[in-house]
Amino acid sequence: MTNRFEIRKLTEIALLIAIAFVLDLIASIIPSPFLYGGSISLAMLPIFVIGLRFDWKVGVLSGLALGFLSTLNNPYIIHPIQYLLDYPIAYGVVGLSGVFKDQTNRLGRFLAGIVLGSFLRYLAHGFSGIIFFSEYALMEGKDPWVYSFILYNLPYMAASMAFCLIVGSILWQRKLFQKNLH
Amino acid sequence: MKNIVIGQYVPGDGFLYRLDPRTKLIAVIILMVAVFLLETIIELVVAFGLVILLLIAGKISIVRVAKGLKPLFVLLLFTFFFQILFNKEGTLLVEEILSLNPANLGLGLLLTVLWRLLARFGKFKTILLFLWIAGIYCLLRYVAIAPQWTTFSLQIHEKGIEMSVFVVIRLLIIISLSTIMTLTTKPTDLTQGLEKLMRPLKVIGIKSDDFALIISISLRYIPTILDEANKIMAAQASRGADFSEGGLKEKIKQVISLLVPMFIIAFKRSEELADAMESRNFVPGKKRTRIHELSFGWKDAVTSVVILLCLAASITLKVIG
Numbered sequence: 001m002t003n004r005f006e007i008r009k010l011t012e013i014a015l016l017i018a019i020a021f022v023l024d025l026i027a028s029i030i031p032s033p034f035l036y037g038g039s040i041s042l043a044m045l046p047i048f049v050i051g052l053r054f055d056w057k058v059g060v061l062s063g064l065a066l067g068f069l070s071t072l073n074n075p076y077i078i079h080p081i082q083y084l085l086d087y088p089i090a091y092g093v094v095g096l097s098g099v100f101k102d103q104t105n106r107l108g109r110f111l112a113g114i115v116l117g118s119f120l121r122y123l124a125h126g127f128s129g130i131i132f133f134s135e136y137a138l139m140e141g142k143d144p145w146v147y148s149f150i151l152y153n154l155p156y157m158a159a160s161m162a163f164c165l166i167v168g169s170i171l172w173q174r175k176l177f178q179k180n181l182h
Numbered sequence: 183m184k185n186i187v188i189g190q191y192v193p194g195d196g197f198l199y200r201l202d203p204r205t206k207l208i209a210v211i212i213l214m215v216a217v218f219l220l221e222t223i224i225e226l227v228v229a230f231g232l233v234i235l236l237l238i239a240g241k242i243s244i245v246r247v248a249k250g251l252k253p254l255f256v257l258l259l260f261t262f263f264f265q266i267l268f269n270k271e272g273t274l275l276v277e278e279i280l281s282l283n284p285a286n287l288g289l290g291l292l293l294t295v296l297w298r299l300l301a302r303f304g305k306f307k308t309i310l311l312f313l314w315i316a317g318i319y320c321l322l323r324y325v326a327i328a329p330q331w332t333t334f335s336l337q338i339h340e341k342g343i344e345m346s347v348f349v350v351i352r353l354l355i356i357i358s359l360s361t362i363m364t365l366t367t368k369p370t371d372l373t374q375g376l377e378k379l380m381r382p383l384k385v386i387g388i389k390s391d392d393f394a395l396i397i398s399i400s401l402r403y404i405p406t407i408l409d410e411a412n413k414i415m416a417a418q419a420s421r422g423a424d425f426s427e428g429g430l431k432e433k434i435k436q437v438i439s440l441l442v443p444m445f446i447i448a449f450k451r452s453e454e455l456a457d458a459m460e461s462r463n464f465v466p467g468k469k470r471t472r473i474h475e476l477s478f479g480w481k482d483a484v485t486s487v488v489i490l491l492c493l494a495a496s497i498t499l500k501v502i503g
Contacts, residue, residue: 006466007459010392011452014399015407019444021400022408042437049445061388065396068376069404072189072369076254077360078353080214136261136349163434170438176445 013050013058017066020046024070040159044094044121045168048114049177051098059095067091079135085128093120107172114168118161125153188404189369190250190361196241197481198366203375205482209489210363216496217355221503223344225496226351232492233358242365250361251354255308258350265346272341278323281333286325293317373397374476392466399455410447414440 020043027041047066051059067087077083097113129148171177198206220226237244251258297314301307367375377394384390423436 003465004456004460007456007464008452010395010466011399011455011459012449014396015403015448015452015455017396018400018403018407019448021404022411022444025408026411042441045441057387061393062396064388065393065400068373068397069188069400072364072372074253075190075250075360075364077214078254078257078356079218080211136264136353163437166434167437167441170434171441171445174442176442 009054009058013062016046016050017062017069020066021069040156040163042163042167044117044160045164047091047094048097048110048117048164048168051095051113051117052101052110052177054098055101056096056098059098060092061095063091063093063095064088079131082128082131085124085131090121090124093117093124096120105178107169110172111165111169114161114164118157118164122153122157125157129153188401190364191368192246192365194241194366196366198240198242198362200481201485202476202478202482203367203371204378204476204478205485206363206367207372207375207379209485210359212489212493213359214356216493217352219496219500221500223348223351225499226348226355230351230355233355236362240362240366242362246365247358247361250365251357254357258353261353262346262350265349266338266342267336269342269345270337270339272339272344274337274339275343276338278336279333280322280336281326282322282331283325283327283329285327286321289325290318290321293321369401370398378476389467391470407444407448411440411444414443
């Protein structure tokens with residue numbers, strides 16, 4: 001029985017990550033509405049679902065896997081630390097949304113997880129932006145912080161989070177994520 | 183869209199193809215660190231020359247690597263201009279007075295509208311962008327009719343040019359290195375290499391074999407799921423829905439009607455896949471056999487030594503310089 005559960009867990013995570021990847025692909029086709037770039041993507045949603053259905057450890061592992069997959073598809077590597085922050089860490093911390101998981105299975109906890117995961121991912125992208133600006137644009141002082149944390153990363157991350165919150169709660173109410181493993 | 187290729191792998195037969203993915207992963211990391219230790223343009227030019235040599239020796243077409251640079255083109259351009267315009271160190275080389283007035287503001291807006299309209303056709307986008315930048319510059323520089331709202335001076339300093347060349351070459355090297363790796367290594371091989379490299383992480387509870395299995399299954403199902411998503415969207419379109427139009431409420435509705443079947447199919451498929459794996463006696467965590475085993479050969483040993491020499495060289499340069 002546990003063996004069966006473990007296999008289900010693996011296959012389910014793999015397919016949810018595949019969905020996340022596809023959602024990211026679809027999002028990149030639609031042009032970004034923001035002046036400074038970055039697209040609104042639902043790619044985080046499947047990771048939140050993994051965090052909800054299993055736990056944060058599994059969530060982080062899935063995030064790392066998604067980070068690796070998106071490296072293959074869209075390698076945006078300009079600095080070693082920037083790479084770590086933008087791919088493995090940015091996606092990995094999304095999986096930390098699973099810390100809110102408990103037996104009660106309440107919507108509020110799911111949404112709290114989405115907020116936490118998105119916020120941590122925003123921080124990761126923000127710091128990677130600082131590295132970019134200080135290494136390549138030679139900006140010092142508080143300018144790079146304003147550019148990275150407010151102008152570039154805030155609009156699309158906030159929009160992505162809002163999108164995940166809305167879509168996530170609608171799908172939650174349809175009981176889509178609560179299906180038990182057997 | 184149907185035949186999506188994940189990753190940039192292109193089949194070939196250079197020596198880079200025959201290296202162990204583990205060697206390549208570690209080599210790219212070490213070389214990147216080495217490049218960031220370099221401090222002068224001459225050192226970077228030499229490093230760039232070595233990268234070109236590597237491409238020739240590995241029989242990788244330079245055109246293909248250049249294509250890999252395309253998504254980062256805007257970034258390169260941005261960095262280049264940013265350095266030139268805002269770096270105020272060194273001797274002043276060029277100084278131009280630019281002015282903003284109603285006439286050139288109007289013409290500038292007109293030019294921008296024209297540029298966006300032409301860009302819609304999707305051809306010569308880069309040339310159009312350059313023409314636009316040049317046009318705006320000419321307007322600001324030469325159309326100086328009263329009333330002047332404000333004037334500002336455009337200065338180009340020696341250090342600005344130097345630094346812009348420096349960062350652009352460095353960026354080119356970094357991007358080329360990662361492109362070389364993804365061009366010559368299959369995603370599945372990379373995954374297996376990563377699995378082996380992540381073994382030690384077992385100490386902190388990350389099971390690298392589970393991780394690799396998850397990635398392999400995902401890689402297998404991404405094209406299938408993408409195909410299904412396209413079908414669902416086509417079905418919606420046949421009923422009059424348009425994914426690129428409509429207000430926020432409409433969009434959310436459409437996304438929901440896309441996601442519900444996607445998740446349901448995924449849960450169902452994961453169950454079937456688990457059945458198939460269980461019936462073939464798959465036990466998570468147990469040792470698995472593979473069709474292709476990775477092997478660390480003499481080529482890998484030689485490459486490792488060369489890479490370490492590169493690192494040693496750039497550390498030495500850093501210490502001396």
